[in-house]
Amino acid sequence: MKTFIVALVVLFLSFIGNSQELKSPNGELVLQFSLVSNGVPTYQLSYKNKPVIKSSKLGFELKDDKNSLLDDFIVSNIKTSTFDNTWQPVWGKQKDIRNHYNELAVTLTQKETNRNILIRFRLFNDGLGFRYEFPSQENFAYFVIKEEKTQFAMTGDHTAFWIPGDYDTQEYDYTESKLSEISQKFDGAVSENASQKQFSKTGVQTALMMKTSEGLYINLHEAALINYSCMHLNLNDENMIFESWLTPDVNGDKGYIQAPSNSPWRTIIVSDDARDILASNITLNLNEPCEIEDTSWIKPVKYIGVWWEMITGKSSWSYTNELAAIELGVTDYSKVKTNNTHAANNTKVKQYIDFASEHGFDAVLVEGWNQGWEDWFGKSKDYVFDFVSPYPDFDVEAIHNYAKSKGVKMIMHHETSGSTRNYERHLDKAYQFMKDNGYDAVKSGYVGDILPRGEHHYSQWIVNHYQYAIEKAAEYEIMVNAHEAVRPTGICRTYPNLIGNESARGTEFQAFGGSKTNHVTVLPFTRLIGGPMDYTPGIFEMDISKLNPNNNSHVNSTIANQLALYVTMYSPLQMAADLPENYKQFMDAFQFIKDVAIDWDESVYLEAEPGDYLTIARKEKSSNNWFVGNVNGDNSRTSNITLNFLEKGKKYTATIYADAKDAHYKTNPQAYTIKTKTVTYKTKLSQLSVPGGGYAISIIEKK
Incomplete structure (x- = not known):
């Protein structure tokens, strides 16, 4: 230096x-x-x-x-x-x-x-x-x-x-x-x-x-x-x-x-x-250098999770429908009937662990594992979660041991329901519980109005709360992925255990009525200026009614566009957000999600126009392999790029995942093509991107 x-x-x-x-x-x-x-x-x-x-x-x-x-x-x-x-x-x-x-x-x-x-x-x-x-x-x-x-x-x-x-x-x-x-x-x-x-x-x-x-x-x-x-x-x-x-x-x-x-x-x-x-x-x-002396425990993560099925309404976070109100430590869940839609159960979670292990994912996130979801939202309730009490059908120790046997880490979920005082009250106990059970990362959430009442998500006092949680997590060697928190401003340089944030309209809104076709062509110019986003890409089934007949939402994207997001929406924390059964229908396209890197040595910005398109190439950390992503907005266009970022004198195998000619985010989102070709630094590529579409390329050095 x-x-x-x-x-x-x-x-x-x-x-x-x-x-x-x-x-x-x-x-x-x-x-x-x-x-x-x-x-x-x-x-x-x-x-x-x-x-x-x-x-x-x-x-x-x-x-x-x-x-x-x-x-x-x-x-x-x-x-x-x-x-x-x-x-x-x-x-x-x-x-x-x-x-x-x-x-x-x-x-x-x-x-x-x-x-x-x-x-x-x-x-x-x-x-x-x-x-x-x-x-x-x-x-x-x-x-x-x-x-x-x-x-x-x-x-x-x-x-x-x-x-x-x-x-x-x-x-x-x-x-x-x-x-x-x-x-x-x-x-x-x-x-x-x-x-x-x-x-x-x-x-x-x-x-x-x-x-x-x-x-x-x-x-x-x-x-x-x-x-x-x-x-x-x-x-x-x-x-x-x-x-x-x-x-x-x-x-x-x-x-x-x-x-x-x-x-x-x-x-x-x-x-x-x-x-x-x-x-x-x-x-x-403009941020201060890293404050954490030993950062060896901070590692980029590619994960799947028990999440999308709850977001779409296919399953539920709560364990029972019989209780209108609960009191932690008093309510006896063994005396109530499960609703049979609770997703965070031992059998379901083990299936996700098996899928993660089979396909090389680092970790599995599970939401809805802990008591309190029956009356968590909109009640202005202070003591809503304790972050250590599981539902009867989720065995924390058994799940940890099973995941460990499969070489998979578990990610804890802490929804605070906006009750920041309650979360601070429980932080030490919750983080210690995580370490005792082998959890190295937490996804925190702040859905709903903030408690103390009258405070806002972005006021000075609450900004200080988010910072306190990050610094406290560092003491326990825990990585944090904060949702609904204040948008990032580069603090991840100083505290790189802040490995992800939401703080913008993410993929979940595709199940809440959809997002604009060009949304992902704007986010890198706006939200991502401050730091990486846990955007949760990788949705392959765009018709949400196939998961939940009562939800008529549509994911405004093609499969090729979803693949490209792993490159264009930079994050060291990347989720394959769809259900395993949906990936099994398109395993050839799923291969890109398995292959794509999440940490980089170099990034090259090939094309960009906010609201219209962007094409980015990134070089995998400690490797000579590259990955390219292109996302497109409302209008079809032909992307023309030159691979002059590749090393001279070397040959590479490029696998191109692209929109089919008749693909369209609304009418034909699952139409894609896959082709391979040998490329060098002199290669020029011309590729169609349809509305809401794009393409993704893995470029692997030939040995």
């Missing part, structure tokens, strides 16, 4: 009164910081001499304080530096990540109050990160944020891919529209969820993806969300200025700050090539 830090570098910094100019290492991005009239801090950003962010204000409105941090500032200190190093993630899209930026740190002093704040800017070749820092000082140790007033002034009426601003969920389909159309389309973009709270008809969530009329791609997000409220964006559609909008707590307060501390980074990724947005590592680079 090489690291270069040079202080007071003036080559990339110009001083002009109260204005400072900072250039990216390659000179293509230029930041200008200025104090304008009455000491108001502002910034602006340009790319290749084109404006990206117009002059935008910075600062805070404080609660119960006439002197907010908005104006009356002077520049009291300036420090500059450059940084360049390469680091290796525990798992990731590539083996080596370069962290190269020029930095400007501006200390501002408020004249009347003598308070100090520092704004730190880091300018990379592909974008900007900046944050507020609150130094230790006698006259400013504690304060409450009424609102962060960070602005992002757009240069025009850009095309945006957005979901409604919401304090409790990101599980929405993306809407593509002009910025000026957000307010008109807002109500239509809101769909039902177990917990939701919108705040404005022009409010949207990050990561926000935009494209200008000049062909610039702009992404707004945040990095290193620690001890702070999640940021949304509220648009003034008269002047096209976004302003930060933090998630409030039960009292309406946006954040409790004790100095010294800092805000998360606000990030702006920009390029004239959409592929650069996908390739950016700004979010990870």
Whole structure:
């Protein structure tokens, strides 16, 4: 590893009164910081001499304080530096990540109050990160944020891919529209969820993806969300200025700050090539290095699970239908009749273990194994689960021993029903129970309104809860896959035991009425900017009524598209989500899921246009094998790629899993072709992708 830090570098910094100019290492991005009239801090950003962010204000409105941090500032200190190093993630899209930026740190002093704040800017070749820092000082140790007033002034009426601003969920389909159309389309973009709270008809969530009329791609997000409220964006559609909008707590307060501390980074990724947005590592680079000394127990996982049959309504999480209410430790399940639909039973789980063992999967997830599911949802119930008491038909020890004999790990499921206080009360006992029974990973869930009542999924207190659970899990050497938690902001660099998140509209919504055809062409530009998603792909039976006659939902995807997701939807935690019996009908296509890697040395972005298509190639960790995935949106297109990422002088066998000519996500989703051919780095491929379709390729080196 090489690291270069040079202080007071003036080559990339110009001083002009109260204005400072900072250039990216390659000179293509230029930041200008200025104090304008009455000491108001502002910034602006340009790319290749084109404006990206117009002059935008910075600062805070404080609660119960006439002197907010908005104006009356002077520049009291300036420090500059450059940084360049390469680091290796525990798992990731590539083996080596370069962290190269020029930095400007501006200390501002408020004249009347003598308070100090520092704004730190880091300018990379592909974008900007900046944050507020609150130094230790006698006259400013504690304060409450009424609102962060960070602005992002757009240069025009850009095309945006957005979901409604919401304090409790990101599980929405993306809407593509002009910025000026957000307010008109807002109500239509809101769909039902177990917990939701919108705040404005022009409010949207990050990561926000935009494209200008000049062909610039702009992404707004945040990095290193620690001890702070999640940021949304509220648009003034008269002047096209976004302003930060933090998630409030039960009292309406946006954040409790004790100095010294800092805000998360606000990030702006920009390029004239959409592929650069996908390739950016700004979010990870703005997080702190790994805090876990020994990471040998953190391993990527490919798994199956007792899950999809409950999602579709074929089976149930609950053990009985006889109880309207239960009390853990009091209710005697041995005295009630099972409903015969409970999926987490010994016989069913062993069948999944057998399938995992036969086909080389690492682990099996089981949901609904523990007592309490009869009255878990919507009851505002605090003590709903204890995370250690199994139902009578699930023998934890016997299942563990059976899985161990088959070389398969088990993944625990902890649904909290939004009761964060109850989960923290049980965490140590629950994690120890996992270790005692051979569970190395947990899928946690936060469905429904948050308890304590009035809190939101994305407020400061609850963000701190998620972080507490991750750090506590690290003490027990447990990997965490958090569902319904706050969307990720790169914290997996610091705590790589956070091996997965949901925090977006995943595959389960295909069984709740379906998702838009192009949904998976947008997610890599939005949700995945912050970190990997447990999207749960691999559905082969698209007609949900064949699993549950009472559910007429349809999975809006072809089988080839589902295969491609294992490459395009990057995650070190990948699930084959369908039922084993559905895979047995298409074992030739299932072979790709068995073969595809989940950890990578290199990623190459071949084609990309948000909302339309993307094609990605990835090189398997410690191997010379490659895998390619293409997902397509609403319109048929021909994808043309060159395999020039392959090693020169070597030959490979390419197995191409593609849409048949008559395939269609709605009318003929299970039509696919499989062909093999010898390829080299000179090979060019031309491949049809139908609506909602795509293709997947395994490229194996010939020995």
